[in-house]
Amino acid sequence: MSSLTDVAKRAHVSIATVSRVINHSDKVVEKTRLAVQKAMEELGYQPNRVARRLRQKGGRRHLLGLILPDIQNPFFAEIARGVEDVAYANQFAMILCISDENPTKEAFYLDVMRAESVDGVILPPIAERDAAVLKLAQSGMPIVTVDRTLHGASIDTVEVDNFQGAYEAVEHLVKLGHKRIGLIAGRANLSTSRDRQRGYEEALIAAKLPVRPDYIRVGDNKQASGRGLADELLSLNPRPTALFVSNNLMAVGALEAIHMKKLKVPQEVALIGFDDLPWAEALDPPLTVVRQPAYEVGRAAAEMLLKRLGDRSLPAAWLRLRPRLIIRNSC
């Protein structure tokens, strides 16, 4: 494990020169550069990223943080994929942490990001007013929020038009003739949950259908809660003839509940989920969903962060991507 000094000795130059070669400074004459590169190769030299980060400031440490609430949710996994592709293409390494929708864990990992002096962090905040994220942002750390938006600061954001997506889904259900449409809403305090619920309600109102509070249940975005709440909704009398479920995992849970009750989809209950799944096609029946461009969200966020690293004075950017209704057989 050789260091700058070793390379410098072997090439008979100073460590500063070696450093210049590494950093592609143009102030090194061809001949010396070649000699240094030869020495580096012979020693199998790799710069120590830790030492580098300790010294370097702002945007050149080639390390980026990503904090995700749930890596087992395919939606977030796809975002990670998008971020990673851009990071790799730019020789950035990525620290990925899992906050588990837990404020304590999120705060811990935010501290890690700071303490690791990453160049910037990408995350869906776990609440609309997330004090820990706000604090880190105010300390000057470049942050890009994805999927969910943050109140109380102007921060780079990539989001999806959740209102529009939900509106179109429910509108589709209405066109199919459904009059009693239930909602399994997402976790409270999330911009996405709120926007999707608003889309649901506005679509009902536009169709002159009543918004019935007993047809609305609030879940926690996990599969089990989708199962439990769908079961509750379908036990109502009269029961909804269609369900709009605010997230992918809960939609799968709802499907399970429907099967348990031996109801036919879509004849007895129609179902639309938010977020696509790679195996939506193989479900029973193939699930109609509002597809979010998750990979693009990740990509765009990483690109936005890289751009900010290049120029801190840029005004906060805000990108809103369009979701798309994919009609399969569940409605």
Next chain:
Amino acid sequence: MSSLTDVAKRAHVSIATVSRVINHSDKVVEKTRLAVQKAMEELGYQPNRVARRLRQKGGRRHLLGLILPDIQNPFFAEIARGVEDVAYANQFAMILCISDENPTKEAFYLDVMRAESVDGVILPPIAERDAAVLKLAQSGMPIVTVDRTLHGASIDTVEVDNFQGAYEAVEHLVKLGHKRIGLIAGRANLSTSRDRQRGYEEALIAAKLPVRPDYIRVGDNKQASGRGLADELLSLNPRPTALFVSNNLMAVGALEAIHMKKLKVPQEVALIGFDDLPWAEALDPPLTVVRQPAYEVGRAAAEMLLKRLGDRSLPAAWLRLRPRLIIRNSC
């Protein structure tokens, strides 16, 4: 953003003393310790992990690397979850990288691990003889391989009994009366693929059934290849009455191919996949699988790594977990 020096000044002690307090040295008298802690709190001091890592050696840097081939595969996501839980419980941060089954990418991330001086790395090697991993291990970096095993060195390993799992699956198919059983095998050069294929073949031989090469196709562990190869197998004449698929994503692909051909499961084609899926129950039909204890694999690997950091002289450990056949409705 305060440093040791700031704390030292405020507490009227030397930086060495502050360092001792941080590291829970017992050589600090109660009174000074309290004063230092008060100063740290007032300044909101957080030690800089980068500076710390630069100075500290061996196993105390509280950073661990995880390199996964595909984060969108629920099996690997579950492993990540297991690793993360142990890491968090021990105040370790985790760098998660995605190698995409690509040797160049894997080599890049292995270099990052070294350059970031992580304490150790956990990964499923992307080939049985993975020179890049071997090299890093020989340089003294603690490594735990998970899922897939590595040839050419004695390294801590957590794996699953793939032979046994496959054997039981095919045995089950045989008991059901199937005589023509097809195999969609996993990517070549993987210990898992080989062991599962061996389990398949031995189970056939034990049942005095022929091992027909035309009933065996080798995939790449992705959904699309499962779809394509299932289609090929089911176009054979006579076609297999059952399919054993060597990984979860390919099993979903196979299911799609079966649906496309409008074949009834399990009446016309029975299906067993390797690796469970959180939504296996909601598939059409609910999928029979060999379930691997992925979370436990991750947990055990992280614990093994932590143990090794505590004592480098330990002999290489080898843990083999048992998979379990979960019978649902696809056979």
Next chain:
DNA sequence: TTGAAAGCGCTAACAA
């Protein structure tokens, strides 16, 4: 029990 000081591997300001 505490402090002074060296140094981890690197970058960057300044000098030559």
Next chain:
DNA sequence: TTGTTAGCGCTTTCAA
């Protein structure tokens, strides 16, 4: 164009 040197924030001897 190259070299000298200070110092990033911390841990760790060694001395007091």
